[in-house]
Amino acid sequence: xxxxxxxxxxxxxxxxxxxxxxxxxxxxxxxxxxxxxxxxxxxxxxxxxxxxxxxxxxxxxxxxxxxxxxxxxxxxxxxxxxxxxxxxxxxxxxxxxxxxxx
Amino acid sequence: xxxxxxxxxxxxxxxxxxxxxxxxxxxxxxxxxxxxxxxxxxxxxxxxxxxxxxxxxxxxxxxxxxxxxxxxxxxxxxxxxxxxxxxxxxxxxxxxxxxxxxxxxxxxxxxxxxxxxxxxxxxxxxxxxxxxxxxxxxxxxxxxxxxxxxxxxxxxxxxxxxxxxxxxxxxxxxxxxxxxxxxxxxxxxxxxxxxxxxxxxxxxxxxxxxxxxxxxxxxxxxxxx
Amino acid sequence: xxxxxxxxxxxxxxxxxxxxxxxxxxxxxxxxxxxxxxxxxxxxxxxxxxxxxxxxxxxxxxxxxxxxxxxxxxxxxxxxxxxxxxxxxxxxxxxxxxxxxxxxxxxxxxxxxxxxxxxxxxxxxxxxxxxxxxxxxxxxxxxxxxxxxxxxxxxxxxxxxxxxxxxxxxxxxxxxxxxxxxxxxxxxxxxxxxxxxxxxxxxxxxxxxxxxxxxxxxxxx
Numbered sequence: 001x002x003x004x005x006x007x008x009x010x011x012x013x014x015x016x017x018x019x020x021x022x023x024x025x026x027x028x029x030x031x032x033x034x035x036x037x038x039x040x041x042x043x044x045x046x047x048x049x050x051x052x053x054x055x056x057x058x059x060x061x062x063x064x065x066x067x068x069x070x071x072x073x074x075x076x077x078x079x080x081x082x083x084x085x086x087x088x089x090x091x092x093x094x095x096x097x098x099x100x101x102x
Numbered sequence: 103x104x105x106x107x108x109x110x111x112x113x114x115x116x117x118x119x120x121x122x123x124x125x126x127x128x129x130x131x132x133x134x135x136x137x138x139x140x141x142x143x144x145x146x147x148x149x150x151x152x153x154x155x156x157x158x159x160x161x162x163x164x165x166x167x168x169x170x171x172x173x174x175x176x177x178x179x180x181x182x183x184x185x186x187x188x189x190x191x192x193x194x195x196x197x198x199x200x201x202x203x204x205x206x207x208x209x210x211x212x213x214x215x216x217x218x219x220x221x222x223x224x225x226x227x228x229x230x231x232x233x234x235x236x237x238x239x240x241x242x243x244x245x246x247x248x249x250x251x252x253x254x255x256x257x258x259x260x261x262x263x264x265x266x267x268x269x270x271x272x273x274x275x276x277x278x279x280x281x282x283x284x285x286x287x288x289x290x291x292x293x294x295x296x297x298x299x300x301x302x303x304x305x306x307x308x309x310x311x312x313x314x315x316x317x318x319x320x321x322x323x324x325x326x327x
Numbered sequence: 328x329x330x331x332x333x334x335x336x337x338x339x340x341x342x343x344x345x346x347x348x349x350x351x352x353x354x355x356x357x358x359x360x361x362x363x364x365x366x367x368x369x370x371x372x373x374x375x376x377x378x379x380x381x382x383x384x385x386x387x388x389x390x391x392x393x394x395x396x397x398x399x400x401x402x403x404x405x406x407x408x409x410x411x412x413x414x415x416x417x418x419x420x421x422x423x424x425x426x427x428x429x430x431x432x433x434x435x436x437x438x439x440x441x442x443x444x445x446x447x448x449x450x451x452x453x454x455x456x457x458x459x460x461x462x463x464x465x466x467x468x469x470x471x472x473x474x475x476x477x478x479x480x481x482x483x484x485x486x487x488x489x490x491x492x493x494x495x496x497x498x499x500x501x502x503x504x505x506x507x508x509x510x511x512x513x514x515x516x517x518x519x520x521x522x523x524x525x526x527x528x529x530x531x532x533x534x535x536x537x538x539x540x541x542x543x544x545x546x547x548x
Contacts, residue, residue: 058426062365062419063347066372069418070518073411077525084532091539249472256468261459270454273447274472277479280487301486309479316475323391324468 104199107192111200116207118177125173126208133166133212134219141223155226156286160242160279162216163209167246168268170208171254174201179258188325198321202251209243231289234299238289241306242282245313246275252317256324281306336521342514346507353507365423367507371515372415373441378519379409380444383451384474387467399463400534402470404526406451408519413445436485443480447473 119125140158144150178184187197217239221228228235253270257263285302288295350367386402389395420438421431432438451473454466 056361058422059361059364062422063368065418065422066368066415069411069415070522073522074525077522077529081529081532084529084536087536088532088539091536091543094543252468256465259459259461260465262457266450266454266458269450270469273443273450274476276443277476277483280480280483284487305479305483305486312475312479313472316472320391320468320471324464 104193104196107196108199108203111187111197112203112207115174115201115204119204119208125170125177126211129166129170129173129208130212130215132169133162133216136162136165137216137219137223150224153283153287153290155220155224155228156283156290158224159216159220159228159286160282162220163213163243164246164272164275164279166212166216167205167209167243167250168271170212171205171247171250171271172264172267174205174208175254175258184255184258194322194325195318198251198255198318201255202247205247205251206243209247213239213243226290227292228286228290231294231296231299234296234303235286235289238282238285238299238303238306241303241310242278242285245278245306245310248310248314248317249274252321252324255321277309278306281309332521332524335517339514339517339521342510342517346511346514349507349510353504363423363427365419367511368515369416369419369423370508371512372412372419374512375515375519376409376412376416376441376444378516379405379412379523380448380474380477382523383409383448383470387470387474391464391467391471396534397531399467400527400530402467403455403463404523404530406448406455406466406470407526408523410445410448410452411522412515412519413441413448416441417445434484434487436481436487439484440477440481444473444477447476 137158140154140161141150144154144158175184178187188194217228220226250267250271253274254263254267257266257270260266281302285299285306288298288302346367350364353364353367383402383405386398386405390398390402420441424433425431447469451466451469454462454469456462458465
């Protein structure tokens, strides 16, 4: 638990979020390019290209929402964790003879 | 012992209620008011949409029931009698059953007024298949009241109990509403669709068995600190 | 689990990075076309949500009857993560349905139960937040009842009406789609586990803080 406290509260947490953000940016670019990657597969019916277009914004919105939701949640987790860690540290400082709670 | 306790609790509730009929009268009038609101909202050129009668019956019951539940336990909370009840050397589930029976009596009386009223206002042949209509109403009311009594009891000490009760209760009692409305609508169709109604009756029975058991089981741990 | 957390995060991030590539090259579904590709994130999101619901229900049961505080922490965390993944499902579903069925919403079994479970567990979170003292037990009851009612709603609405693809579509996925699908399922399940673990750790920390505050108050008197 204490190892976790030291790890999560500082560099590892930031590294994790940083990695996720970086990956997220690049894959967004990837996903936006995705509709072009249809070559090599023959669909059962030849759909006219005009039919595909209205779908792309829906697809992109769907994936974008998932990414945004995950990052938002991770951000709220990190913020709440920061707040709790700060309060724990403050309590620890106020009564050093008591030591840490857990 | 169990049954005696439950019946004692029921008698207590009925005795208190019979002094002023406060909860019964106000619940009844609220239900009637509900039906009127729906009538004005839905009736167009003198005709209600199909299956409106079934829907209105169950919705009015749901709303009136939620209010009645809230007020029954408000009375307990106000008089601080719940602590006395919990301190009594009686099995806790019996207390739950006693309160449940009280709520069921209240709702049964409400239905006694609602069903003829709706049959009248919407020209709905609700009395055509009483043999199936009565079990449908009974099982539906039991299902709703079982979960409602538990939630109302456990919310008694919560500050936001008035709004939390419907918020928690409605999602859980959706199967009762679906089965009740669909079953009633099947019976109101011409000709009455009895196999469908019986199927919905079966679903209600399963729901009741599962949720009365679950409520009995969880009442004790929920009511202790 | 502690030691695995960081490696698993990296693996999950890598999987999510690779997923769009896989999805772009997955077999093109002829009837629904491009928009069907939402399926690869939509279905795993729901599976993650149902896992969360199941875990919350089970943990609530344990907490109510055994009183273990760790079960309470797990239940609260599972509910929150379930609501998150449910929201993903509820947003991607209509986006897909708009193109595939022509309407944003249909009252069929899967959609209704999904919405209902989402509402029930949002109610769980509301009770935890606004329920005041003793709200942990109330929330546990909501969790148990919410999970228990799911099969009933599913059956009831199923009989009532259904437009959703039948459940059997997953076992009969063509090989061009199956690989990508299970890859995405694994990625989502890993993400779910990671988020749940992080949230549980936060909850433990929060509970420890509350206990410290209480002890602080008692000592001051």
